[in-house]
Amino acid sequence: MPTYVIERHIPGAGALSPADLQAVSEKSCAVLRDLGPTVQWQQSYVTDNKLYCVYIAPSETLIREHARLGGFPADSIARVHRVIDPTTAEAGG
Template sequence: MPKYVIERTIPKIGEVSAGDLQAISQKSCSVLRGMGPDMQWVHSYVTGDKIYCVYNAASEQQVREHARLGGFPIDSVARVVTTIDPITAEV
């Protein structure tokens, strides 16, 4: 299944409480359950004013529909072509 990176601007998200982050996570999971098994939230990175989410999904349209249904902002969606890491550098 394709992997996507989603960028979301949420001012001061890095300052919210653990309880608020839990509520956002619960909302995302609830929407995903309603969408069926063809989409999976892998994890998200929370920074000062943005969240970068990694999802496995059948299509970009599915990612955007999840955002719409959940009321989540979505600045950009990029399909991951490949992954590199320090092992990639080894000969």
Template sequence: MRNSLIAFILMLTSTAVFAADGQQYIIERTIPGAQNLTPAELKSISQKSRAILESLGPEIVWQQSYVAEDKFYCVYQAPNKEIIAKHAKLGGFPADKIVAVSGVIGPQTAAD
């Protein structure tokens, strides 16, 4: 019972984040050699991205990114795809694919 309650609370928490203002998006960016970027290079990319986000205002929020092989997979919250594309253009970052998240699942959704 306790595990079910914890799983339910976790599900509500993740749903609340997903249902906040704006839509959650996943951006796929092809960056050849991404997996070989140094911590200093990743920091520089992050700083540039944050500076551009600050100039765009609070309606676009970078949640996190994953580096995998020659790709970055970034999670953003924004009102639309256009502002994400604008962020990419201003930063000189590729945005090969921008897709809206339609649902979130994880181990907590499998709990009884």
């Protein structure tokens, strides 16, 4: 199943309190339960003014539906084609 990285512009995201982040997470999980098991949230990275979220889903359409139902921005959605890490450097040798 495809993996997607979603960029969400949320001014002040880095200053959100633990309670704020919990509320956002609860909302996201509630929407995911309604959408069914084919859309899975793996994790999110919180920066100063953005969230970068990693999801597994059968289509970008379902990612957009999650954003719409949750009231979250989805400024950019990119499908992941490959994952590399430091061990990738060792593959050739």
